[in-house]
Amino acid sequence: MTLRAGADAARAHSLAARRTAHAESLQRRYPTDISRVMPMMLGNILRNGEDAAGDRYGLGALTVYPRMYPTISKPLSDAMARQLDMITLTASLCVSSVVGAVVTSPILLRLDLWSLIPVIAGLLGIVSYRGALRAASDHGVLFATTFDLHRFDTLRALHYRLPCLCP
Numbered sequence: 001m002t003l004r005a006g007a008d009a010a011r012a013h014s015l016a017a018r019r020t021a022h023a024e025s026l027q028r029r030y031p032t033d034i035s036r037v038m039p040m041m042l043g044n045i046l047r048n049g050e051d052a053a054g055d056r057y058g059l060g061a062l063t064v065y066p067r068m069y070p071t072i073s074k075p076l077s078d079a080m081a082r083q084l085d086m087i088t089l090t091a092s093l094c095v096s097s098v099v100g101a102v103v104t105s106p107i108l109l110r111l112d113l114w115s116l117i118p119v120i121a122g123l124l125g126i127v128s129y130r131g132a133l134r135a136a137s138d139h140g141v142l143f144a145t146t147f148d149l150h151r152f153d154t155l156r157a158l159h160y161r162l163p164c165l166c167p
Contacts, residue, residue, distance in 0.1 A: 029137075042091065049140020053147045061147065066152065071153035072146055080146065083139040090132035091121055097125035 024033035101121035
């Protein structure tokens with residue numbers, strides 16, 4: 001094998017590894033149950049976070065969370081509220097920017113400096129949507145953390161017997 005062939009093979013292997021890692025990271029954003037897949041990535045990330053939070057403990061997250069909410073610690077509750085506000089803000093900014101880009105698209109025909117308005121609005125929509133995806137992913141981590149830390153507090157508050165964790 002020549003040096004060039006070895007370098008080409010190494011590059012091809014590296015590219016295949018990067019593509020595999022990217023595909024796996026995309027797959028982790030989707031719910032495991034195909035019937036729960038949403039039409040947009042933001043919904044899929046949020047739903048995957050909901051599923052992952054309670055599934056580890058055999059709990060339906062959306063059923064248990066309203067009962068768990070009063071037992072959540074203040075710092076975690078505040079962090080969850082900030083994260084939900086960030087998702088709302090970035091998703092609203094995305095929709096507003098895309099609508100602005102569509103409404104101002106006739107300006108593109110002028111081919112002057114004002115033609116940049118719809119382009120900038122469209123780019124702002126893309127950036128804000130990516131921000132919403134990131135915020136939703138972070139929210140999923142906080143949601144799972146809530147279940148990790150406060151599931152037994154909820155059982156105590158509901159006056160259920162705690163499960164035996166003995167081997």
